Amino acid sequence: MTKVLEISHLNKTFGKFQALSDVSFTVNQGQVFGFLGPNGAGKTTTIRSVLGLLKRDSGTIKLMGEDATGNVLDTHRHIAYVPGDVYLWPNLTGGETIDLLLRMGGHARTKRVDDLIKLFELDPRKKNRTYSKGNRQKVALIAAFSANVDLYIFDEPTSGLDPLQARNFQDQILALKQAGKTVLLSSHILSEVEKVVDCVAVIRQGQIVEVGSLTDLQEHAALRINAQVQDWTPFQDYPKFHQELNGEISFTVARALLPKTMTALVTAGVTDLKVTPPTLEDLFMQYYDTGAVAHES
Structure with missing residues (x-):
């Protein structure tokens, strides 16, 4: 090349x-x-x-x-x-x-x-x-x-x-x-x-x-989770946790920890789920927002 x-x-x-x-x-x-x-x-x-x-x-x-x-x-x-x-x-x-x-x-x-x-x-x-x-x-x-x-x-x-x-x-x-x-x-x-x-x-x-490459960076970056769950309290300490008026919650999680998070969502009674790959803005903010780190617990 x-x-x-x-x-x-x-x-x-x-x-x-x-x-x-x-x-x-x-x-x-x-x-x-x-x-x-x-x-x-x-x-x-x-x-x-x-x-x-x-x-x-x-x-x-x-x-x-x-x-x-x-x-x-x-x-x-x-x-x-x-x-x-x-x-x-x-x-x-x-x-x-x-x-x-x-x-x-x-x-x-x-x-x-x-x-x-x-x-x-x-x-x-x-x-x-x-x-x-x-x-x-x-x-x-x-x-x-x-x-x-x-x-x-x-x-x-x-x-x-x-x-x-x-x-x-x-x-x-x-x-x-x-x-x-x-x-x-x-x-x-x-x-x-x-x-x-x-x-x-x-x-x-x-x-x-x-x-x-943008693809490689996305592979290593945190995923955004949007979900409807019966019990949201296990997720309140996740990075960028937010709860909408309709009860939907959102947060970010490291890609490597997605299986563990999925298990936690099932236990919490998930009824709807969307997993979104990171945008370029998400990637960018990981280097400029000290709070934007993947959940490690």
Whole structure:
């Protein structure tokens, strides 16, 4: 499997503040890789280090096996990048900006540009200074999706987009995935990431706390139980225990302890039961909510 992006033991400080501490992960060809964490966790600092916009203190960053920071101009020709807040040349139109971004990256303008302009409902004749935040995002996204590169990097890309356009973004990510392209998608909006990613890295306070495929992480994460029982008291100490007005209870349990829990439910007189695998949000909160741990008794 071809390694498109390799980050190894990346460290970055701002004064006495340790922004990144020993960050390591690999993005392989054809993957949509989710880079997850709340604002301030270190996602953007990592990405800016990859792009050469920030100088790392130590560690290595490789793109297609080569040092990504050795020749930044060459590196950028292999990457399409959309930040979370796009700033554009105010006196250019959106269409002129898209054409300029493509030329700067060495990419030809194809019919795909016009198709994406129509899809994202952008008026390319307007000056950039008249655009809303959402429309500025559209300009950058159209330019990125129109480029044929080795790696697409999106850092909180749907900021300012309405739900319909956010869904169009997801569809375009899936199209890249189907074409065998490689995507690094940084976000704190878990619902949009869950629909498209293959692998996930979770960053917390500048440190990677988990890396793995979404399927593997779900296999090891807690399950959510929703049940109707005659006696709910044996379950009141389980994590995230909650009782609805209709008497239904819910809680989480480690997958390995599911047989034991099923026995307890039968003893408690279960009359209805639903076992739900963890969502990406559930997985994420296990690393950010100290109370979100599986029941171990």
